[in-house]
Structure formats: structure tokens, C-alpha cells
Amino acid sequence: MSVNFLEKIRSYVERRVELMPDNLIETPNTLDFCQIFTTPTKPIIISEVKFASPSRGQIYPGQLNHVDIASSYINAGAAAVSVLAEPNYFKGSIDFIKDIRAAHPELHILLKDFVLSKKQIAQGLLCGANAVLLIATFLNKDLLKELYDYSLHCGLTPIIEVHNALELEQALQVSPRVIGINNRNLQTLEISLDTSGNLIKHIPDDCYVICESGIDNAVQIQEMKDIGLDGFLIGSMLMRHENPGMELQKLISEVRNES
């Protein structure tokens, strides 16, 4: 994957945003995404609906649609569902969120996209997301703050994604409730769980921390839990199977047997 990946995706997103209407925020969301961190059910897994990716191409080999997959995740014990809405590289759609919300009114749903405009956040709210990912490396400091504040205004929980110490420093300036540590370097697409191991030491205790990307097994989850990671965002490891929910069920029971 070329180092220009993020710039390429930026131009796709900009074109998409140009075509989006200015949605008026009439009713902010009231379902607090942070509830997932305080329920007694462990481990806290945010399972991702992710059909393809820049690093793997097509991931999902089966016949289930996005709603079926989300339902299978819920039945297996997912704390929340992350929905990749980016259409070009991930074969996602914002409509997936609308459909999943219609089927599951109480579900915690994370809008996963390359967000650079308030319009995307407003659209996410309208479709039924209650959290939104803000990728620090994709935004400058001022835009990060603006989108963070706007997410709160919409009643959505902003999750600031970081990959290095500089991005973490920038993220901490807005005093976020939730930080996502992405183990994947978005320039090179290389993955190392050491990223979580290194950055967690510098995050205040009152912040919930999600370990993102590259999680493959129960042992890794247990190790990350032991050093203070609160939740786990998992996509490819589940979606490369025909029945992602069944894989999640196995993973959860392995984690419970580990602890």
C-alpha cells in the first residue's frame, strides 16, 4: 500500500462530503456509548462489519448481509458493533447503519469512516450511530477539536484514534472520555500490538481505552486487558469466516477460559 493511501482516501471523502446535504440536528442521540464499559459482561468487544480493506482486499467469504452479521455479533455477546461506512476501499455504506439501527434499537453502534466534516457526523446521527471515530492522523488539531465538540453536541461519543505519542498528546488536549489506540500504522499498514502496550502507559486512568486492529486470539486480548486496555475493536479476524458471530462466540469463551 502506498504512503499516499490517506491522501487518496481524503480526496474520495471530500467528494462524498460535497454531495451530502447539510443535515439539521433536531434530536441529539441519548444512548450513551460509554455504557459498554460499565456493564459486568466481559470481555468488551466491539465487533466490526467490514467486508473489505485496503490491506486485504475482499475479506468476507460468506453470504450474510450487514444486518445478519450485526445480529450474529449481538447474539454472540458483542458489546457494540462498529460499521465501516467507507465505500471505496472497505465496501461499506452509511445505509448499513440505518438498516442495523432499524433492526436493533438498543444497540451501541460506532460509525467508522474517515471523518473530516460535520456533515458526516450529522449523517451518522441521522442513520442511528451513537459513537463516531475521529482519526487524529487524518485531522489537524483545530479540526479535531471542532469535530469532537460537534459530536458531543449531537450526543455521539467521539472516540479519538491515535497511533503514536504525538497524536496522543494532541488527543489528550480535548480531555476525551474514550481513546482508541490503533495498532495499525495507517501509512504503512503494518500492525504491532506493542503500539497499545507503549501508549497505554501515558493515558489517564479516567479515560476508557480501546485496543484497535490486528487482534487475532484470546491470549492477545488477555494480555492487553492485563495492561489496562478496556475494550477491543475486532474486524478481520471475525469477518474472514462465513459466520462471524460464531467466531466471536468462540473467541469470547476462550477469553473467559483464559481469565
Ligand SMILES: O=C(O)c1ccccc1NCC(=O)[C@H](O)[C@H](O)COP(=O)(O)O
Ligand atoms: O483495515 C485496514 O486495512 C485499514 C487500512 C487503512 C486504514 C484503516 C484500516 N482499517 C480500519 C480499522 O481501523 C480496522 O478496521 C479496525 O481497527 C479493525 O481492525 P482489524 O481487526 O485488524 O480488521
